[in-house]
Amino acid sequence: MSEDTSEPGEAIYRVDVEITAPVFDTEVTDRVRDAVANIVPEADLEERHGEIYGRAHSLEHLSELLHRHEILDTARSEFFTNRDGNSFTFALKKQPALEERATFAVGEPDELGEIDIRVTVDEPSLEDYVDHVAPPTEDGKPVES
Known part of the structure; x- marks a missing residue:
């Protein structure tokens, strides 16, 4: 039985993140791996035939990047536009990912090709997790709930 080590009032997120990025003949595999790791450093990455594949249970670093580059509204739009039940997908460009x-x-x-990411949210809800990763904004600034 696992013990809840979160602080009182702190949300517990149970998510599965699956990442794939093609590696074309003209690309250096390590550069594609670096691009993925710059976005989701929490991921366990492996090289498969023609692609980098990874799994993670967090998008904390991506959330920091979204805040830093002030693209929370764009992220929310992409996440909700590509929603399917308790999952959402999105794609990121490889070249900018090399520069974090x-x-x-x-x-x-x-x-x-792109870095394709699929996120499945088990707890609490997809909406709550999206709010955590890319909170709603007002005048471009995150709104604290």
């Missing part, structure tokens, strides 16, 4: 920037891939697919 989260740039959402929207519109035409990038010629080098």
